Amino acid sequence: MDEQTATEAMDNFTAIWNTYTLEGEVVHWLACSLYAACRKGSTPTVGKGLMEGNCVSLTRILRSSKLSLIQFFSKMRKWADMSNLSQDFRLRMDRLERNFEVSTVIFRKFEPIFMDMFQNPQGAEPPRQPRSRKHRRLPCHISDVFKFCWTLFVYTKGLPPLYRADGHVSSDEPPPCVLERLCELHDGLVVEAKGIKQHYFKPYIQKLFQKQILKGHEELLTEMLDPQNFIDNNKAINREYEEYVLTVGDFDERVFLGADADEEIGTPRKIIQEMTTSQTAAQSQLQQHVEKSGSLAPSTPLTGRVYLKEKDLLVTPVSSATQSVGRLQSMVAGLRTAPSDHLMQIFKSCSRDPTESILARVKTLGQTFKEHYTNDSDDTPGAHIEILYYKILENVIVQETKRLHGRDMSVLLEQDIFHCSLMACCLEVVLFSY
Template sequence: MSNDGQEQELGAEVVSGAVVTDDTLEITKAKYTNLCRELNMDSQTEEDGWSMYLDVGQRCVMEGDSTMWLCCALFAACRRSSTPTVIGQDAMVRGNCVSLNNLLRCCQMSIYDFKTKIKQWCDMANLTKEFVSEIAVLDRKFSITFTLYKRFRNIFDKIFNCPPNEKRHSKYSSLHANHANGKCSYIKLDDICWRLFLCAKNQKPSTTVDLVTSFNLMICCIDLIYNNVLAERRTDLINPKFDGLPSNWTEVDFRANPHCILSYFCDMTEEAKAMKATTFREIMSSFFQTKTIYGHERTMLGLLSNENFERNLKSLNISYEQYVLSVGEFDERILSAYDASDHTNLNDQALRPPATPLTRKQDLPAQPAMAGEKFEPVLNATNNVKQLRAFDRITEPTDYVKQAGEEVNAKLLKIIEGIKSKFLAHYPSGEAKSRFRLAKSFYFYLLDQILQAEIKNKPEFDLKRLLVQKISLVNFNITLMACCVELVLEAYKTELKFPWVLKCFSISAFEFQKIIEIVVRHGSHEGCLNRSLIKHLNSIEETCLERLAWASDSPVWDMIATAPKPLPTHYDVNCDRTAGALQIFLRKVYLLGWLRILKLCSELSVVDKAPERIWHIFEHSITQKTDLMKDRHLDQIIMCAIYIYIRVSVHRSSPSHSLCLSLIDALTQELPMPLPLL
C-alpha cells in the first residue's frame, strides 16, 4: 500500500462530516426566515446571521437541533450592530434592541443550553476576542445574579410572610395575579423588591461588578422594602418569627422609625451601611427625580402605599426592560418566575473555587471543619474579603522595608503610583480606589515577608544592598502588585476574570507565573491566605503554564530562540541547581505535563507502562519540536502523544483501541484550538 493510501486510512476514522442536502438547507432557511419574522428582525441582521450560519456549516458539523445554532448565529449578528437613540446626536446602544430572552423563547432554548452553545459557536465561527470576552462577562454577570437570587429567596422568606388567603410564589403567578382592594400582595411585594434591586444595580453598573458589593446593594433594597412594609402597617406580610422585628411592631400606636436589618444578613455590616448611606441613597434619589419610583423622597417611604405600589412596579418594569434591550443581556426578571430550586440546569459553578489544581497540593491548608457543608458563594466571597482586610491597616512600606533608605522607598512608591494609575484607568467601578488600597496593603505585607526571608536565607548579604536590589526591580514589583490585585478581585468575585489583570498592567503570563509560587509561599504564612485563595493562585499558575505563556508574543520564545538546542529534558532541569528562568519554567511545565498524563491515562484506562512511554513522546515534542506549543494548549500535545502511543502500541481491532480514540475525540472537543498535526 502506498504512503498516500496509509495516510488516508489513518485519517478516515477521525475525520467525519455530515452531508447537508439542498432539501435540508431549504427547510433550515425557512425555519430561519420564520424566526426572523417572529422577532421582527431587520433585513441586514437577518442577512448577516444567515451568512454566518452558512459559513460555519461549510467548516463544521453542527450536531443537534439546527434551531439552536440559528439562535447563536442570529445573536452574534445582533451584537455586531448598533442602534441610534434619541438621547443625543451620537448616542448609540449596543445591538439592534432585540431581546435575548425573546430570541431564546422563539427558539424554545433554555438559558443553560444557550450558554453552552454560544461558547461553542464562538470557536466555530472564529468570532473576535472582544466578542468572546463579552460572552464571558455576560455569563458571569448572570451567574452572579443567579447566586444572589438564591440568597434573595432565602432572606425574603425569613423576613416576609405569605398571608393564608394567598398562594406562595409559583411560576408566572405574579404576571397574572389580580388582587382586590388595591393592597400590595405577597407576590407583588416579592416582585417589586427584586425589580428594585435589578434596576438599582443597573443604575450604577460600575459599582456592582462583583458579588460582594452586589449582595450589599441587594440587602439595602430588601431593607428599604422591609421598612416600607412596617410603615404601611402590613403585619399580614411580616414573618413574626423574624428576629429583627421591633419589639412593639404589633401595637396600635407603633410608629415605623428607620429600622436597619443589615446586620442580620451581612457579615460585612460596616461596608453595607456605608453603601446604604451613600451609593444606595444616590440611586434612590435619581429614581425619585426621574419618576422611576413614587413616594416620599426624604424618608424613602410610601413606596407600597395603595396609590403608589402598582405604578412603582410598572415603572420599574419599564425601566428594566429599556436597560435590557439597550445592552442585549439576559432578562433577569425571569428568575423570579421560579423558585430557586427549580433551576436544575443552572448553578453557581462559575463562582465556586476552582477544582484542586494538580500541582503544589502540598501548599494548600487543611480543609476547614465546615468543608462538608454546602458551598455558599456569598459567604465564601465574604470570608475571602475579610481575610485580606486583616491587612488594611498597613498603608505604607513597613519599617523593615524603610531600612533601604528614603531614595529607594521613594522609587518604590513612584512605581506603585504608576501601577495605581493603570488600575484606576481600566477598572470599571467606583470602588476602584478602595480595591487598589486593599491590594496595596497586602502588597506591603508580602514585600516585607519576602525580603525578610531573603535576608534570612542569605545572611552574608548586606541588608541595605539586598533591599535596594530587590525593591529596584520594576518587574518584580509590578507582578507582585498585580498578583495582590488579582487576589482582591477574586475575593470580591468580580466580573473581571484572569487574565484581565495581565492586560491591565501589560504583563506577560510568563513573567506573572514567576511570582505566584513566591506569593503562595509567603502569603500562606500563619494562615494569611486561606485555602480558597491559594487554590485560585495555583489554578491561574497552571493556566499560564499550560496555555498563556506559550502565546506567540510571549517572551519565552525569545529565550527559547537563544537557548541551546534541543531544550533541556526534565532530568536536566531537575538536577540543575543554577537553573535560569527558562529552566525553572520548563521544570514546572514538565511536572504539570506528567501529572496530566497520569490523570488522562487513568481516565482512559491506559495502564501498564503507557504513562512513561507517552511521557517520552510528550517530552520529545517539547524539547525537539517546541514550536508545536506556539499558541496552543499543553493538553493538545498530550492528546497527540496518547494518540500516537495507542496507534503504535495497541492492536487496532481491540475494543480498548476504539474506546480510547473515541474518548480522545470527545476530550479534544473541549479544547479551545485545533489539534496540531504531528
C-alpha cells in the first residue's frame, strides 16, 4: 500500500474516533477507513492512463481485520454517514452488496447442480504427489474441479461486453449437451440457458482460448480438465480473476470456496453431503416405521420414555414463581450486598473515587423502597436488589472498560440517572421473580 493512502486512512479514522463513539472492534472501523481511502485513489498503468483504486484487495483487508462481509457492509454504511462520503461511493457500495447477495444465491444453486455431474467435493482428500525424481502430473481432483468451475464462472460473468458474440452463430449441429437435463432437475429455463451459453458463455471461452489463457481443444472448447492442461488452466484463471478483483475493487467471490467461508461471509451455510448406502437404507427403514406406527419411538419395551419430560407440564402461578425465584437465587448465590473486590478496584482506579456516593445512593434508594414495601430482612427482595445491582454494575463497567480501552469511568459512575435506572431495573427483575 502506498504511504499517501495509509496516511489518509489513518487521518480519517482519527477524526471519526475523536468525533463519534465507535462500537465494537476498533480494527473493524479502521478497515472501513482503509477501504474508503483505497477506492478514492488512482494507480498509473502501462499504456492505459490511470486506474481507479490502488489495487489493494478488499478480501485481504477483511481477512487481516477478521471482519466478515456482512459486518463490513453494515459498518461501511455507518462509516459513509459519519465520513460524509460521496454519493458515487455509496452507490458503488450498494452495487457491491447486491452482487454479494446474488452470488450467495447462485453458489447455493451451484453446489447441487455440480453434484449431479460429479462427486461430492466435500468428500475424499486430493491425492498426494508421489515422491519420485520424475514428476508426473496427476489427474485433477474433484475438489479442484469444483473450485475451477466456480472461479471460471465468476471470472467470465465479470468480463466486459466486448467478449460477447458479434452476432455470428455457427450453423453446424451443436454437440450433445446436458443443459436440458440439468434444467429439468433444477427448475431452469432451457431456452434461456442455451441462449446464454451460445451468445455469452461460449464467446467468453473462445476469447480466453485466443488469448492463450486457457489451453485445450480450441474448436470444440474441450480438454480443459485433461492432466496436461488443467494445472496451467487453473493457475491462469485464478491469476486473471485476481487481477480483475484488484482492478474493479469488487469482493473476491472465491470466498465461498474457503474452509473458513462461514466466518468470512458472516452467516452459516448448509454443506450438502452425499448420503452413503447405509444412510439411505436407514432413512428408508425409518420412513416405513413412521408411516406404520406414526411415532419416531422404536417399537421395543426399552423406549426410554421414563427419561423424557412430560408433554404438558402443569404450570401454576406458584410453580412459575418458584422457578423465577430459583433462577434469581442462582444468579446472586455467594454474593453480598456490597461491591465485590474487583468492583472496588475499578472504583479506586478512577480519577475521582465514586465509592462513597454509590454506597450512599444505593442505601437511600433501598431505604425508600423498603419503606413502601416491607420491613428490612436478609430474606426480603430488598437484599436481592442490592446484590443484583452490584453484580450488573460490575459487568457493565468491565465491558465498558474493554470497549473504551481502559478509559476513565468517573464520568459514567457519577451519573445519578444511570444508577437510578439500573436500580429500578434490578427492582423490576426481583419483584417479577417474586
